[in-house]
Amino acid sequence: MPATPAMYNTIALVVRPNTAGIEDSVRDVLAFLHEGGYSVVFDTDTADHLNMPEIPAMSAQGIGEKCDCAIVMGGDGTMLGIARQLAPFEVPLIGINQGRLGFMTDIPRDGMLPVLARILAGTHKAERRTLLEGRVLREGKAIHVGLAVNDVVVARGAGSGMVELRVDVDDHFMYNQRSDGLIVSTPTGSTAYALSAGGPLLHPTLGGIVMVPIAPHALSNRPIVLPDSSEIVIEINRGRDITVNFDMQTFASLMPQDRIHIRRSPHAMTFLHPEGWSYYNTLREKLHWNEYPSTDGRI
Known part of the structure; x- marks a missing residue:
């Protein structure tokens, strides 16, 4: 293995x-x-989960202040959790897939060590991705602030009826909407919940924010891509058991007249991919674009 590059010591x-x-x-x-x-x-x-006391432990802030990069062994959920915490510190991330899908943790466990060696030696493709930040205001005061790598989702509870939302973009009224909720997504999140709700795929280098209604009452309410300079304000007009989720991991319960202000975060995250990595290869593999019908009559 080559000598440790100065850029990656810890x-x-x-x-x-x-x-x-x-x-x-x-x-x-x-x-x-x-x-x-x-x-x-x-x-x-x-x-806390591994019995290896010989390895020092640090908080996310300590990692951000002391470490030169982070290797994530898990699925995309593990990556989402640490990426939000490390984004303010500009710590690059390397993902080894121990999960099922692996859009962001893209190094297979088999053969991972030679790939890590090349990445840490500087042979890699660096890719920056944007995040969203959201503030929940109640009577003009912030009651919750969160970051999202994938999406900010306003949604009704499982046993309640449709939610009624008012949406403004850059101080311009956009629409009132009755639906099960609304997804506001980064390009990274366009392959996640937004995709399953009928949203478009956005290349991660595009400067856009996707808004995708969840089961809207009016079928004319369609997904839309906004400039990533936009500020989106979602106001709760009516509904019960409504929450706002940031990457489906943190949430706040909402009340009528609460307002959620969403915009691109000033922070970004950097993924270090193996040399030759391609976003299109990832889509083709994860979305099974390269599959063909079998010849024996089975689906």
Whole structure:
């Protein structure tokens, strides 16, 4: 393995908890990094779930202040969680897929060490992605603030009726909408919930924000792509058991007249991909665009 580049001296390792058999892969990565002369730390959640007290643990803020990059071993959910926390610190992220889909954790576990060696040696493709920030205002005061890598979702509760929303963009009235909710998505999130609700795919380098209604009452309410300079304000006109979710991981309960202000975050995240990585290859693999009907009559 080549000598440690000056740009990567201390590396954080973030591991999805409660994953059967992951300890062996973690030990392989740790041995590989220590042999290469890197200092390695766990995030506190990883340290709590793995019985490896010899590895120091740091909070997300400590990682942001002390580490040169972070390796995430898990699925896209694990990546989403740490990416939101590290975005203000500009810590680049490397994803090893231990999950199912892996849009953001794109290095397969099989053969991961040679790929890591090349990335840490500087042979990689760096890609920056935007985030959204949202503020929930009640009577003019912020009651919740959150970041989203994928999306901010306003949605009704499972047992309640449709929610009625008013949407303004850049101080211009856009529409009143009756629906099950509204998804406001980054280009990264366009392959997630927004896609399942009928939204378009956006290349991650595009400067856009996608708004996708969830089961709208009026079929003329269609998805729309806005400039990423837009500020979107969603006001709750009517409804029960309404929440706003940031990447489906943090939420606030909403009341009528609450307003959610959403805009592009000043922070961005950087993914380090293997050399030769292609967004189109990822789409083709994850969305099964390269599959053909079988010749034996089975679907």
